[in-house]
Amino acid sequence: MMSHDEMLDGVAAYALGVLPPDEAAAVASHLQTCAECREEYRLLRPAVTAVAYSAETCADADSGAVVASPLLKARVMKEVRAGATRSVTPRRSPAVLVAAACLVLAIVSGLVSLSLSGRVGRDRALIAQQDQTIADLTAPDATHHQFTGGDVLTRGSHLYIAVHGLPVLPPGKVYQAWTLAKGAKTVAPSVTFGPESQGVTVVRLPEAATTLAAVAVSVEPVGGSKQPTTKPIAMVRL
Amino acid sequence: MERVCARDADAFEVLYDDYHRLVYGLALRVLADPGGAEDVTQAVFLKVWSSPELFRGGNFGAWIARVTRNRAFDLVRSKSLRAESEFPDSLPVDERLEDTALARVDAASVREALDQLPREQREPIERGFFGGVTHEEIARQTGLPLGTVKTRIRSGLRKLRLILEEAVGV
Numbered sequence: 440m441m442s443h444d445e446m447l448d449g450v451a452a453y454a455l456g457v458l459p460p461d462e463a464a465a466v467a468s469h470l471q472t473c474a475e476c477r478e479e480y481r482l483l484r485p486a487v488t489a490v491a492y493s494a495e496t497c498a499d500a501d502s503g504a505v506v507a508s509p510l511l512k513a514r515v516m517k518e519v520r521a522g523a524t525r526s527v528t529p530r531r532s533p534a535v536l537v538a539a540a541c542l543v544l545a546i547v548s549g550l551v552s553l554s555l556s557g558r559v560g561r562d563r564a565l566i567a568q569q570d571q572t573i574a575d576l577t578a579p580d581a582t583h584h585q586f587t588g589g590d591v592l593t594r595g596s597h598l599y600i601a602v603h604g605l606p607v608l609p610p611g612k613v614y615q616a617w618t619l620a621k622g623a624k625t626v627a628p629s630v631t632f633g634p635e636s637q638g639v640t641v642v643r644l645p646e647a648a649t650t651l652a653a654v655a656v657s658v659e660p661v662g663g664s665k666q667p668t669t670k671p672i673a674m675v676r677l
Numbered sequence: 678m679e680r681v682c683a684r685d686a687d688a689f690e691v692l693y694d695d696y697h698r699l700v701y702g703l704a705l706r707v708l709a710d711p712g713g714a715e716d717v718t719q720a721v722f723l724k725v726w727s728s729p730e731l732f733r734g735g736n737f738g739a740w741i742a743r744v745t746r747n748r749a750f751d752l753v754r755s756k757s758l759r760a761e762s763e764f765p766d767s768l769p770v771d772e773r774l775e776d777t778a779l780a781r782v783d784a785a786s787v788r789e790a791l792d793q794l795p796r797e798q799r800e801p802i803e804r805g806f807f808g809g810v811t812h813e814e815i816a817r818q819t820g821l822p823l824g825t826v827k828t829r830i831r832s833g834l835r836k837l838r839l840i841l842e843e844a845v846g847v
Binding site: 445447448449450451452454455456457458459482483484485486487488489490491492493494495496506507508511512514515516518519520573574576 | 686689690693697698699701702703705706714715718719722723726734735736738739742743745746779782783784787788790791802803805806807810811812813815824826827828830831834835837838841
């Protein structure tokens with residue numbers, strides 16, 4: 440019987456990718472149920488990624504460093520551009536996955552370009568919040584409730600609405616979310632919001648998902664309403 | 678990235694520019710063959726382009742590094758690229774800001790950090806990660822007990838993280 444400390448050593452080998460498939464599967468399974476080992480994995484994964492980055496080649500070919508041939512990029516981009524002209528229809532994915540991917544890449548791109556000592560501090564709270572959103576949107580244990588044009592997603596008590604192509608509203612109008620508590624007969628007002636300019640609107644509702652039976656969205660006057668004044672554009676039972 | 682998801686070639690080109698040095702460098706380290714490294718780099722990026730949904734969130738650099746490593750070892754094993762190599766899941770592990778920052782320290786700093794590790798910790802890490810061998814093979818090659826190899830890997834990765842934390846200031 441393996442001790443837990445030995446299991447933690449196994450987690451390190453798993454993070455590095457040096458376990459044979461059967462042992463890797465066992466560790467992966469264990470990670471699903473052991474918070475301590477999951478935390479160890481979370482701690483070690485960035486170190487493994489850093490090991491990968493130690494092999495990154497230099498950008499400066501003039502220094503004599505080994506770099507990929509510019510012809511390689513030309514070959515890749517030739518195929519990419521040919522593919523782009525053949526198929527311009529976006530892949531259909533659940534709204535939350537598209538939103539998550541875009542949020543992730545926005546953050547990753549930002550981090551790549553920043554100096555690690557500067558903007559990290561300033562943007563910490565915002566990015567931490569975005570990190571949480573990304574983690575929730577992409578989590579395998581999140582529950583998706585689809586409606587036309589979007590998803591309501593819950594993960595534990597966290598609750599999100601993600602909508603594709605939400606139309607811009609006339610002046611004086613906003614979208615408002617509504618929640619129906621379990622056992623309640625009337626909905627309660629939640630947050631108001633407008634459409635994101637990038638096509639996918641993601642809104643986190645402050646209510647605990649575990650206490651709710653349904654979520655809806657309607658168009659209301661700026662400032663929100665106490666009860667819906669228009670027919671909901673989306674309504675999802677949780 | 679929404680533009681990449683929507684098959685915008687210009688946006689993809691930016692992605693290529695940001696990550697090709699990581700992909701090519703990692704493939705080159707594994708294969709020790711510039712031609713093979715270019716083949717892997719091309720295969721990885723074209724797969725990302727054709728199937729962007731395979732990336733399901735988290736640290737993109739970490740994910741594409743895993744993809745590259747798998748592809749490179751495929752090539753080592755088969756001497757020819759399979760059309761559909763298995764791509765890893767990208768399930769994020771509750772990654773925090775400092776984790777992302779740590780994973781993206783520049784290559785020179787990571788190499789310096791690796792050099793600070795005791796040799797008995799650095800060697801199994803590099804041998805396993807770049808050499809594509811299992812911990813059992815490392816144990817056989819070094820004559821060390823299997824448990825010792827795993828413990829040294831864990832100690833080394835933890836120490837590497839601490840060194841990088843100091844370098845980054847998180």
